[in-house]
C-alpha cells in the first residue's frame with residue numbers, strides 16, 4: 001500500500017459497517033414480514049369457510065338437516081381435506097369478531113364449517129359454491145379471496161418498502177465512499193505525482209484506492225451485517241427455534257445485501273478516483 | 282516547446298511564450314530568481330502540467346495527442362528529482378528508491394542488487410531501511426536522486442538537486458549526472474547556484490518572470506526557434 005495514514009479514510013470501514021447494520025436489519029425485517037404474510041396467504045389458501053343458515057323451527061339439540069346435506073356434499077367432493085363444524089361458542093365469537101357487536105341471543109346463528117383444502121388436487125370453488133347452494137339453500141362458500149388480496153397487497157407493500165430502504169442505504173453508502181476516497185485522493189496529491197512521474201498508469205493508482213476501498217468495505221460490511229442480523233434476531237427469535245427453515249431464507253438476503261453494499265462502495269469510489277485522476281495531466 | 286505558456290487561474294503568466302528544443306543526449310541548466318518559473322518549466326517537461334497555450338513535444342510526439350496511458354509510458358522514461366524530494370514517508374529509503382523499478386514490474390534479485398549498489402553509491406547504503414524522516418535534508422536529496430535515476434531514464438529532470446548538500450557532494454552529484462549524460466541521458470538541472478553554472482560549461486536557460494531572457498554562451502544547442510524533441 002503506497003497510500004497510508006489518512007484518518008478520514010480509516011473511518012470508512014466504520015461508516016460502511018454502520019450502514020451495513022442498517023441495511024441488513026431492514027432487509028431482514030422485510031424478509032420476516034414477507035415470510036409471515038406468506039404464511040398467512042398459505043393458510044388462507046388452504047382453508048374454505050362454509051356458512052349454512054339455520055333451518056327455522058329447530059331446537060338447539062336437533063341436528064340441522066341443511067348442515068347434514070352440506071357435510072355430505074363436502075365429504076363427497078374431491079380436493080378437500082379435514083372438515084370441522086365450529087361449536088356454537090366459536091361461531092358466536094367469530095361472527096361477533098367480524099360484526100364487532102354483541103349478537104342478540106334469540107337471533108338464530110348460522111352454522112360455520114371450516115374446510116381444509118387438500119394439498120394437491122384441483123378444486124373448482126365456483127362449482128362447489130353452486131352445488132352447496134343447491135344442497136343447502138342460502139349457504140355461502142368463502143374461499144378467503146378478499147383476505148388473500150389484502151395479504152398479497154400487504155406483501156407487495158412490504159417488499160417495496162424494504163427495497164426503498166435498501167436503495168436509500170446504497171445511495172448513502174455510494175456517496176460516503178466516493179467522498180471519503182475522493183478526499184483521500186486530494187490528500188495524496190503529492191504521492192500521486194510521485195507515482196505518475198515514476199511511470200505509474202491510472203490503472204496502478206486506481207488499483208491502490210480501489211483495493212483499499214474493497215478491503216475496508218469487506219471488513220466493515222461483514223461485521224456490520226453480522227450486527228444487523230443479531231439485532232433482527234431480537235425481533236424474530238423464531239429464527240433460533242426454526243433455524244432449518246428460516247436461516248436458508250435469511251442467508252441469501254444477507255449475501256445480496258453484503259454484495260450490493262460492497263459493489264456500491266467500490267463502484268462509486270472507483271468512479272470518483274478516476275474522475276479526479278483524469279483532472280491531472 | 283513552441284510558444285508555450287502556463288497560466289494559473291489565480292496567477293496568469295507563470296510561463297510566457299517559451300520556445301526551446303532540447304536535443305536528445307544534451308545537458309543544460311535552467312536558472313533564474315526564485316519564483317521565475319523553473320519548477321513550473323520542469324513540471325511541463327514531465328507532463329505534470331498542461332500548457333495553457335502552445336505545443337509541447339516529447340520524444341518527437343505532441344503530448345496533447347497522447348492518451349493517458351501513453352503519457353504514463355513517456356513519464357516512465359523520465360527521471361525527476363523534486364525540489365522538495367517527495368519521498369513517500371511511510372516507506373523505507375530502499376522502497377522509495379526501488380519504486381520506479383517495481384512499477385515497471387522489475388523486482389528480480391539483479392534489480393534488488395542494483396538498488397543496493399546505487400544506494401551505496403550515493404552514500405545511503407547504511408540507511409536503506411530508514412524512513413525518510415530519519416534522514417537529513419542532504420540524505421533525502423540523494424535518495425530522491427537515486428529514485429530518479431534507478432530506472433535508467435532517457436531524460437533526467439532535476440530541480441535544485443544540490444540545494445541541500447555541501448559543495449563537495451553537490452559536485453559529486455553533478456558528476457553522476459555527467460556520467461549519465463555520457464551514457465546518453467538528456468539532463469536538465471534547475472539551480473540557483475552560480476558557482477555550479479560557472480564550474481560546468483553547459484548551456485543555460487535563464488528565466489525571469491516566466492520568460493526566457495538570456496542564453497549563456499554555450500547555449501548553441503538550445504535555439505529558440507528550433508522545434509524538436511522537447
Ligand SMILES: Nc1ncnc2c1ncn2[C@@H]1O[C@H](COP(=O)(O)OP(=O)(O)OP(=O)(O)O)[C@@H](O)[C@H]1O
Pocket residue numbers: 289291292295313314315316317318319320321322364
Ligand atoms: N499551483 C500554483 N498555483 C498558482 N501559482 C503557482 C502554482 N505553482 C506555482 N505558482 C507560482 O508560479 C510562479 C513560479 O513558480 P515556480 O515554482 O516555477 O518558481 P521557481 O523558479 O521554481 O522558484 P524557486 O527558485 O523558489 O523554486 C511562482 O510565482 C509561484 O507562486
Ligand SMILES: [Mg+2]
Pocket residue numbers: 319320321364440
Ligand atoms: Mg522551484
